[in-house]
Amino acid sequence: MPKRERKKKERATAHIFLHSVAPRKKGDVRGDPAIRRGAAGDPVADGPRSTRFAMKVSLSERAYVKLALHAAKHPTRDALGALVGRVKGEDLEVTDALPMTHTPLSVTPTVEIALEQFAHHACLDGDQNLVGLYVANERLGNVGLGPNVCVVADVIRNAAPNKNAIALVVDAEKLNDALLTETESTTEPKNHGLILMRRIGDGSTWETVGGQSGVVVVEPSTTRSAKALFASPDAMRSLVDFDDHLDDPARDWRNPGVDGMLAK
Numbered sequence: 001m002p003k004r005e006r007k008k009k010e011r012a013t014a015h016i017f018l019h020s021v022a023p024r025k026k027g028d029v030r031g032d033p034a035i036r037r038g039a040a041g042d043p044v045a046d047g048p049r050s051t052r053f054a055m056k057v058s059l060s061e062r063a064y065v066k067l068a069l070h071a072a073k074h075p076t077r078d079a080l081g082a083l084v085g086r087v088k089g090e091d092l093e094v095t096d097a098l099p100m101t102h103t104p105l106s107v108t109p110t111v112e113i114a115l116e117q118f119a120h121h122a123c124l125d126g127d128q129n130l131v132g133l134y135v136a137n138e139r140l141g142n143v144g145l146g147p148n149v150c151v152v153a154d155v156i157r158n159a160a161p162n163k164n165a166i167a168l169v170v171d172a173e174k175l176n177d178a179l180l181t182e183t184e185s186t187t188e189p190k191n192h193g194l195i196l197m198r199r200i201g202d203g204s205t206w207e208t209v210g211g212q213s214g215v216v217v218v219e220p221s222t223t224r225s226a227k228a229l230f231a232s233p234d235a236m237r238s239l240v241d242f243d244d245h246l247d248d249p250a251r252d253w254r255n256p257g258v259d260g261m262l263a264k
Contacts, residue, residue: 055214056091057166057196061222064192066097066258068179068226069239071136071170074102080149081241082115083132083168084122087161092131098253099241100133105148114242114253115155121254130156134194136170143169143195145206153206157199167197167206168216179227192218225262235261 063083070079080101085094098118100111115130122128133156135149145153145167157165175193196214197206229235238257245253 054090055166055196055198055209057168057214057216058091058093059192059194059216059218059222060093060095061219061225062259062262063094063097064218064222065226065229065262066099066239066255067134067136067168067170068175068193069229069236069258070097070099070102070241071172071175072230073236073239074136075172076138077102078105078138078146078149079136079170079241080105080152081134082118082130082156083134083166084118084125084128085131086128087131087164090164092164092166094131095125095128097134099239099255100253101243102241103243105146105152110242110246111152115152117242117253119159129160131160131164132156132166132168134168134170136172140172143171145169145197150206154199165198169195169197171195178223179230192216192223229258229261232261 063085067081070081073079078101079099081097081099083094084096084098085092098121100114100118105111119130122130133149133153135145137143137146149167153165153167157163171193173193178193194216196209196216198209198214199206200209235258238255238261240251240253240255240257242253244251
Protein backbone atom coordinates (compact mmCIF):
# COMPACT_ATOMS: atom_id res chain seq x y z
CA MET A 1 0.00 0.00 0.00
CA PRO A 2 1.46 3.45 -0.88
CA LYS A 3 2.66 5.45 2.13
CA ARG A 4 0.22 8.32 1.53
CA GLU A 5 -2.84 6.01 1.43
CA ARG A 6 -1.68 4.12 4.57
CA LYS A 7 -1.42 7.36 6.57
CA LYS A 8 -4.83 8.42 5.32
CA LYS A 9 -6.37 5.15 6.49
CA GLU A 10 -4.63 5.38 9.89
CA ARG A 11 -6.04 8.89 10.44
CA ALA A 12 -9.56 7.68 9.58
CA THR A 13 -9.25 4.71 11.98
CA ALA A 14 -8.00 6.99 14.75
CA HIS A 15 -10.91 9.37 14.19
CA ILE A 16 -13.47 6.54 14.52
CA PHE A 17 -11.80 5.22 17.70
CA LEU A 18 -11.61 8.64 19.37
CA HIS A 19 -15.24 9.39 18.48
CA SER A 20 -16.39 6.12 20.04
CA VAL A 21 -14.68 6.65 23.43
CA ALA A 22 -14.83 10.43 23.79
CA PRO A 23 -17.43 11.70 26.27
CA ARG A 24 -20.54 12.99 24.53
CA LYS A 25 -21.81 16.46 24.97
CA LYS A 26 -25.16 16.91 26.68
CA GLY A 27 -27.93 16.01 24.23
CA ASP A 28 -25.63 14.06 21.92
CA VAL A 29 -27.24 10.66 21.29
CA ARG A 30 -25.10 9.46 18.41
CA GLY A 31 -24.21 5.81 18.54
CA ASP A 32 -26.46 5.07 21.57
CA PRO A 33 -28.26 1.76 20.86
CA ALA A 34 -31.04 2.70 23.30
CA ILE A 35 -31.97 5.72 21.19
CA ARG A 36 -33.88 5.76 17.96
CA ARG A 37 -35.14 8.73 15.99
CA GLY A 38 -38.74 9.53 15.31
CA ALA A 39 -40.26 10.70 12.05
CA ALA A 40 -39.22 14.28 12.75
CA GLY A 41 -35.65 13.24 13.54
CA ASP A 42 -36.00 13.83 17.30
CA PRO A 43 -34.39 11.26 19.61
CA VAL A 44 -36.87 8.77 21.13
CA ALA A 45 -35.87 6.42 23.95
CA ASP A 46 -36.55 2.71 23.51
CA GLY A 47 -36.04 1.98 27.21
CA PRO A 48 -38.71 0.49 29.49
CA ARG A 49 -41.83 2.59 29.95
CA SER A 50 -43.26 3.57 33.30
CA THR A 51 -45.86 1.20 34.76
CA ARG A 52 -47.85 4.18 36.01
CA PHE A 53 -50.40 5.05 33.36
CA ALA A 54 -53.27 7.52 33.46
CA MET A 55 -56.48 5.74 34.41
CA LYS A 56 -59.99 7.10 33.92
CA VAL A 57 -62.70 5.81 36.25
CA SER A 58 -66.18 6.70 35.01
CA LEU A 59 -68.74 6.55 37.82
CA SER A 60 -72.43 6.23 36.97
CA GLU A 61 -75.18 8.18 38.67
CA ARG A 62 -76.51 4.99 40.27
CA ALA A 63 -73.14 4.02 41.74
CA TYR A 64 -72.35 7.49 43.09
CA VAL A 65 -75.75 8.01 44.70
CA LYS A 66 -75.77 4.62 46.42
CA LEU A 67 -72.30 4.93 47.93
CA ALA A 68 -73.05 8.50 49.02
CA LEU A 69 -76.33 7.43 50.66
CA HIS A 70 -74.58 4.52 52.38
CA ALA A 71 -71.91 6.83 53.80
CA ALA A 72 -74.46 9.41 54.93
CA LYS A 73 -76.75 6.82 56.53
CA HIS A 74 -73.92 5.60 58.83
CA PRO A 75 -71.81 8.71 59.53
CA THR A 76 -70.27 7.30 62.74
CA ARG A 77 -69.46 3.86 61.36
CA ASP A 78 -67.32 2.34 58.61
CA ALA A 79 -69.49 1.91 55.52
CA LEU A 80 -68.08 -0.56 52.99
CA GLY A 81 -69.38 -1.71 49.62
CA ALA A 82 -68.37 -3.24 46.30
CA LEU A 83 -68.23 -1.63 42.86
CA VAL A 84 -69.65 -3.30 39.74
CA GLY A 85 -68.56 -2.38 36.25
CA ARG A 86 -66.58 -3.09 33.11
CA VAL A 87 -62.88 -2.98 32.32
CA LYS A 88 -62.22 -0.85 29.23
CA GLY A 89 -58.56 -1.31 28.43
CA GLU A 90 -56.75 0.51 31.23
CA ASP A 91 -59.92 2.35 32.28
CA LEU A 92 -62.94 1.36 34.35
CA GLU A 93 -66.62 2.03 33.89
CA VAL A 94 -68.38 1.69 37.26
CA THR A 95 -72.09 1.10 36.75
CA ASP A 96 -73.35 0.22 40.24
CA ALA A 97 -72.43 0.16 43.92
CA LEU A 98 -73.46 -2.68 46.23
CA PRO A 99 -73.51 -1.68 49.93
CA MET A 100 -71.99 -4.42 52.10
CA THR A 101 -71.43 -3.54 55.77
CA HIS A 102 -71.74 -0.79 58.37
CA THR A 103 -70.35 -2.76 61.30
CA PRO A 104 -66.72 -3.24 62.41
CA LEU A 105 -65.15 -5.15 59.55
CA SER A 106 -63.45 -8.48 59.97
CA VAL A 107 -62.73 -10.99 57.25
CA THR A 108 -65.44 -13.50 58.15
CA PRO A 109 -67.66 -15.92 56.24
CA THR A 110 -70.24 -13.10 56.12
CA VAL A 111 -67.93 -11.00 53.94
CA GLU A 112 -67.09 -14.03 51.80
CA ILE A 113 -70.80 -14.79 51.28
CA ALA A 114 -71.50 -11.16 50.40
CA LEU A 115 -68.68 -11.04 47.83
CA GLU A 116 -69.82 -14.34 46.31
CA GLN A 117 -73.39 -13.08 45.90
CA PHE A 118 -72.20 -9.71 44.63
CA ALA A 119 -69.97 -11.36 42.00
CA HIS A 120 -72.82 -13.59 40.85
CA HIS A 121 -75.12 -10.57 40.58
CA ALA A 122 -72.53 -8.67 38.51
CA CYS A 123 -72.12 -11.56 36.05
CA LEU A 124 -75.87 -11.68 35.42
CA ASP A 125 -75.70 -8.31 33.70
CA GLY A 126 -73.63 -9.02 30.59
CA ASP A 127 -69.88 -8.55 30.75
CA GLN A 128 -69.71 -6.95 34.19
CA ASN A 129 -67.57 -7.90 37.18
CA LEU A 130 -66.63 -6.66 40.61
CA VAL A 131 -64.04 -3.97 39.85
CA GLY A 132 -63.34 -2.49 43.25
CA LEU A 133 -64.72 -1.29 46.55
CA TYR A 134 -65.62 1.91 48.34
CA VAL A 135 -65.24 2.77 52.00
CA ALA A 136 -66.32 5.66 54.21
CA ASN A 137 -64.32 5.55 57.43
CA GLU A 138 -65.98 6.32 60.75
CA ARG A 139 -63.35 8.89 61.76
CA LEU A 140 -63.65 12.24 60.01
CA GLY A 141 -60.47 12.94 58.05
CA ASN A 142 -59.44 9.29 57.79
CA VAL A 143 -59.06 8.74 54.05
CA GLY A 144 -56.96 5.57 54.06
CA LEU A 145 -57.61 1.84 53.88
CA GLY A 146 -57.46 -0.21 57.07
CA PRO A 147 -55.81 -3.65 57.10
CA ASN A 148 -59.09 -5.59 56.83
CA VAL A 149 -60.34 -3.35 54.02
CA CYS A 150 -57.06 -3.98 52.18
CA VAL A 151 -57.66 -7.73 52.44
CA VAL A 152 -61.12 -7.35 50.89
CA ALA A 153 -59.69 -5.05 48.20
CA ASP A 154 -57.03 -7.65 47.35
CA VAL A 155 -59.67 -10.39 47.04
CA ILE A 156 -61.65 -8.28 44.58
CA ARG A 157 -58.52 -7.26 42.66
CA ASN A 158 -57.29 -10.83 42.28
CA ALA A 159 -60.61 -11.85 40.71
CA ALA A 160 -60.99 -8.77 38.49
CA PRO A 161 -60.11 -8.88 34.76
CA ASN A 162 -56.38 -8.21 34.39
CA LYS A 163 -56.37 -7.43 38.14
CA ASN A 164 -57.65 -4.01 37.17
CA ALA A 165 -59.50 -2.90 40.30
CA ILE A 166 -59.73 0.23 42.44
CA ALA A 167 -60.66 1.47 45.89
CA LEU A 168 -62.64 4.68 46.38
CA VAL A 169 -62.33 6.33 49.77
CA VAL A 170 -65.10 8.75 50.69
CA ASP A 171 -63.89 12.09 52.03
CA ALA A 172 -66.94 13.01 54.13
CA GLU A 173 -66.17 16.72 54.28
CA LYS A 174 -65.70 17.05 50.52
CA LEU A 175 -68.74 14.86 49.83
CA ASN A 176 -70.79 17.18 52.02
CA ASP A 177 -69.44 20.18 50.10
CA ALA A 178 -70.30 18.47 46.80
CA LEU A 179 -73.90 18.03 47.90
CA LEU A 180 -74.21 21.60 49.13
CA THR A 181 -72.46 23.48 46.34
CA GLU A 182 -74.13 24.55 43.12
CA THR A 183 -71.19 23.68 40.85
CA GLU A 184 -71.67 21.09 38.11
CA SER A 185 -67.96 20.37 37.60
CA THR A 186 -67.22 16.74 38.44
CA THR A 187 -63.72 16.02 37.17
CA GLU A 188 -61.80 17.08 40.28
CA PRO A 189 -61.71 15.08 43.54
CA LYS A 190 -62.76 18.18 45.52
CA ASN A 191 -66.03 18.20 43.58
CA HIS A 192 -67.21 14.65 44.22
CA GLY A 193 -65.60 13.76 47.55
CA LEU A 194 -63.89 10.57 46.36
CA ILE A 195 -60.23 9.59 46.58
CA LEU A 196 -58.94 7.05 44.06
CA MET A 197 -56.56 4.33 45.27
CA ARG A 198 -54.86 1.53 43.36
CA ARG A 199 -52.38 -1.25 43.88
CA ILE A 200 -50.02 -0.85 40.95
CA GLY A 201 -48.07 -3.72 39.45
CA ASP A 202 -46.59 -6.03 42.05
CA GLY A 203 -46.75 -3.41 44.77
CA SER A 204 -47.85 -4.62 48.18
CA THR A 205 -49.72 -1.48 49.21
CA TRP A 206 -52.71 0.47 47.96
CA GLU A 207 -51.67 3.97 46.94
CA THR A 208 -53.56 7.18 46.36
CA VAL A 209 -53.40 8.19 42.70
CA GLY A 210 -54.54 11.29 40.90
CA GLY A 211 -53.63 13.87 38.32
CA GLN A 212 -51.62 12.22 35.56
CA SER A 213 -51.97 8.77 37.18
CA GLY A 214 -55.74 8.58 37.44
CA VAL A 215 -58.96 10.51 37.66
CA VAL A 216 -62.54 9.81 38.74
CA VAL A 217 -65.27 11.29 36.57
CA VAL A 218 -68.97 11.20 37.42
CA GLU A 219 -71.89 11.92 35.10
CA PRO A 220 -72.83 15.62 34.93
CA SER A 221 -76.32 15.07 36.37
CA THR A 222 -75.12 12.95 39.29
CA THR A 223 -74.62 15.62 41.94
CA ARG A 224 -77.99 17.13 41.10
CA SER A 225 -79.70 13.73 41.49
CA ALA A 226 -77.88 13.06 44.76
CA LYS A 227 -79.01 16.40 46.17
CA ALA A 228 -82.61 15.62 45.30
CA LEU A 229 -82.49 12.19 46.96
CA PHE A 230 -80.74 13.49 50.06
CA ALA A 231 -83.58 15.96 50.48
CA SER A 232 -86.02 13.03 50.59
CA PRO A 233 -86.34 11.32 54.01
CA ASP A 234 -87.34 8.08 52.30
CA ALA A 235 -84.20 7.73 50.19
CA MET A 236 -81.75 7.18 53.04
CA ARG A 237 -84.12 4.84 54.88
CA SER A 238 -84.59 2.76 51.75
CA LEU A 239 -80.84 2.18 51.27
CA VAL A 240 -80.08 -1.44 52.25
CA ASP A 241 -76.67 -3.06 52.76
CA PHE A 242 -75.82 -6.73 53.22
CA ASP A 243 -75.80 -6.34 57.01
CA ASP A 244 -79.42 -5.16 56.83
CA HIS A 245 -80.27 -8.10 54.58
CA LEU A 246 -78.87 -10.57 57.12
CA ASP A 247 -81.02 -9.00 59.83
CA ASP A 248 -84.10 -9.09 57.61
CA PRO A 249 -83.87 -11.24 54.43
CA ALA A 250 -86.88 -9.42 52.99
CA ARG A 251 -84.69 -6.31 52.57
CA ASP A 252 -82.92 -6.38 49.19
CA TRP A 253 -79.23 -5.38 49.09
CA ARG A 254 -79.57 -4.74 45.34
CA ASN A 255 -81.58 -1.64 46.27
CA PRO A 256 -84.35 -1.63 43.65
CA GLY A 257 -86.03 1.10 45.71
CA VAL A 258 -83.17 3.54 45.14
CA ASP A 259 -83.01 2.54 41.47
CA GLY A 260 -86.73 3.34 41.20
CA MET A 261 -86.23 6.78 42.73
CA LEU A 262 -83.44 7.55 40.28
CA ALA A 263 -85.60 6.47 37.36
CA LYS A 264 -88.32 9.02 38.21
